[in-house]
Every structure is written in structure tokens, then in C-alpha cells.
Amino acid sequence: MILPTKHLPADKALLSIGGRVLELLLEEPRSISELWDSVRAGSETTVTQRRTSYDWFILAIDLLFLIGAVQYERGRLMRVP
Numbered sequence: 001m002i003l004p005t006k007h008l009p010a011d012k013a014l015l016s017i018g019g020r021v022l023e024l025l026l027e028e029p030r031s032i033s034e035l036w037d038s039v040r041a042g043s044e045t046t047v048t049q050r051r052t053s054y055d056w057f058i059l060a061i062d063l064l065f066l067i068g069a070v071q072y073e074r075g076r077l078m079r080v081p
Contacts, residue, residue: 002063017052017060022069022079029078032061 004010017039024030024038039052061077064070070077 001059012052012056014056014060014063017056018064018069021057021060021064021077025070025077025079029073029076031076035061035077 001008002014004013004016010016020039020042021035024035030038036054036057039057061070065072068080071080072078
């Protein structure tokens with residue numbers, strides 16, 4: 001679930017989705033809905049055409065919180081330096 005396995009493709013692993021979220025947060029903090037729209041738009045353009053579900057997206061954000069990579073302030077998610 002966190003890492004890809006032979007039954008879970010690399011683009012569906014939580015670390016991969018979390019990596020996409022961190023890339024989107026490089027420039028500026030964003031709201032959860034802005035991030036979700038960007039992640040969903042990005043998953044539609046992949047070669048495999050596998051869409052990321054909202055559940056997996058939220059689990060990836062939870063993982064980022066647990067490892068201390070992001071924080072939530074004033075309605076926006078931001079990277080921790």
C-alpha cells in the first residue's frame with residue numbers, strides 16, 4: 001500500500017501519490033481541493049490512464065503528515081522546509 005508491490009502498480013502506491021503532492025507544493029501552499037484537482041488532472045494524462053481515487057489521495061496526505069513532510073495552516077497545505 002505504501003510501497004509498490006507486484007499487485008500494486010508504482011503509480012498507485014502512496015509514496016508515488018505523495019511525491020506528486022509534494023511536487024505541486026514546491027511553488028506555494030495550496031488548499032486540499034486545489035491539490036485534488038491537480039492530482040486528478042495529472043492522473044488522467046498518464047500513459048496507463050489509471051485514476052487516483054480520493055481515498056488514496058487522502059491516505060497519501062495522511063502519510064505525508066505522519067512523516068512530517070507537510071503541515072496544514074490557515075486552510076492551506078504547505079511543505080515543511
